[in-house]
Amino acid sequence: MKSKWKIAISILIVLTVISGVFLYFVFSKIGAFFDDTYHPIETSTKNELHEKTVEEDVDVDQVIHILLMGVDERENDKGRPDVLMVAELNPKTNQTKIVSLPRDTKVKIPGMNKTTKLNHSYTYGDVPLTVQTVQQLLDISVDYYAKVNMNGFEEIIRELGPLKVQNKREFTYDGHHFPEGNIELDQDEVLSYVRMRKDDSLGDEGRNIRQRQVIEAVIEKIIGEKDFVEALGFLEKISPYLQWNIQGKDLKTLYTNYLPSLRAIKQEKLPGEGSLEEDGLWYFRAEEPTSVFQ
Missing domain, CATH: 1.20.5 (Single alpha-helices involved in coiled-coils or other helix-helix interfaces)
Known part of the structure; x- marks a missing residue:
């Protein structure tokens, strides 16, 4: 015994x-x-983005907004955002709304006597000024931001596996052919799929639609991950390409209280029209942008 x-x-x-x-x-x-x-930021607008945690400062029933940015960073060039979206997570309705912000949207830059394109705010003041500009444009408080280096996006997709999307029109771009209908995108195809614009009859809006499709497919992949060890490996691989102001304790609260919202995603566009203006530049003029998240 x-x-x-x-x-x-x-x-x-x-x-x-x-x-x-x-x-x-x-x-x-x-x-x-x-x-x-983790890269906290400070802003100085009336919708000040505080360094905070959801657990401490945000009621678990509160709607939150996350600014998503895809930036083409190169050596000795911080680049400009090609992808700008705001995700609104609503735990009361268990829904998420993702709104694309055209990079050519005509905006006033906070603290500067300047009217220019939205993605230029990143040139003048990096992430903090971009956040301030988006807050002013939409009249919201941005609770969190996440910036991804688009040149590392291929590595992210390589780790996640092929993404399933529904392509609304057949096209060929950068040596890759994309038939109409349900298709799968691997790491070599995804950037070409989201970057094509000139051959799309919808122009920037067509590209924005494809960008939202890819973001939704990435979210579905991540929340569907069941293998914990693989998830850890994924985090390690993407860390060189990701910058955000989310800490571990934030993620825990977000996972617990906001995950159901990510299972029902509604995609929308910023209302407005684009045109060539007197300065010879193309701008997108948003129509009642503050109504998008009302």
Whole structure:
């Protein structure tokens, strides 16, 4: 009997040690991920974006807004956002609304006597000024932002696997052919799919539609991930390409209270029209932009 107890206790000790090593591995990976990607920002508009956590400062029933940015960063060039979207997560209705903001949207830059294109706000003041400009344009408070280096987007898709989207029109771009209907995009195709504009009869709006499709497909992939170890590997691979102001404790609260909202996504566009103006530049003029999230 004693020998059986010794064996049982030995097994228990081994399992405890293994579990401890595994948990240390898990928490060190997660901690390193947030250390690498967390970049708090400060703004000075009336809709000031505070450094905060959802758990501490946001009621769990409160609607939150997240600015999503895809930036073409290159060596010695911080680039400009090609992708600008705002996601509104509503835990009361369990719905998410994603609105594309055309990069050529004509805006006033906060704190500057300047009217220009929306993506120029990033040139003048990086993420903080972009956040301020979006807040002013839409009359909302941006609670969080997430910026992805588009040149690393291929690596993200490589880790996630092919994305399923419904292509509304057949086209060929940058050596890749995209038939009409339900298709799968691999890491080599996804950027070509979202960048094509000139051969689309809808122009920028056609590109914005495809961008929203890809973002929704990425969200579906991420929330559907069941393998915890694979998820950790995914975090490690994408950290060089991601910058946001979300901490580990924020993510826990967001996961607990806002995940159901991500299972019902509604895609919308910013209302308005584009035209060539007197300065020879093409602008998108938004119509009643503050009504989008009312």
